[in-house]
Amino acid sequence: MEAVTAAWERYAAGRAPRRALNAAGDSTWLNWTQYPDHGPDESLLGPVKGRRVLELGCGTGCNLAHLATLGAECVGVDLSPTRTAKARDRWGDLPGLTFHTAEVTAFLAGRPRAFDVVVSIFGPVWFTDPTTLLPLVRESLTPGGTFAFSHKPPRPGQEPGAVLREARAVSRWDYTGAEWAVRLAAVGFTNITAEVIDPPEGKNGGTLLVRAGR
Structure with missing residues (x-):
């Protein structure tokens, strides 16, 4: 785990902060894709409003901060101390928003039915063994709760469902939407949908977006 934490710390050190305003002039917003000002919003x-939301891999907290401005009670968890420190520095005065530095499966353990919504945007769902993570996520949701996550789809020609050993100690679980649906259903999720959001014109590579209910 120390090597994985160190890898995410190196990643954090190379990330530029999110800009203060988006193209619409908004100071907070939610972005599901790897492209700025693209794709669906929080709708x-x-x-x-009034729901308890957990973001797995909250990073510097920008997506979660937007949900807090809409009246959600928001909790963010990230493995990188540098990123959660930046989140607190930028958003610490925002009501209804807290951040924790922790490994996500350890954080979820012992929190049954604690959240109405769990989200992961290019986060730990992509980088954590789903046989361990998915049951914990479902257990953490209230009845009728929502689980939503996004990441890049598997590359063409990539072995379906392969667990890739990435550089610097990080593993990645690259599944198609159909493969995620099978794994989600196996642990009791329902109303599962998966779609690939096309990239903006001139860009290559879409974004896989998956939703499921408890």
């Missing part, structure tokens, strides 16, 4: 989660 796919349904109304979030």
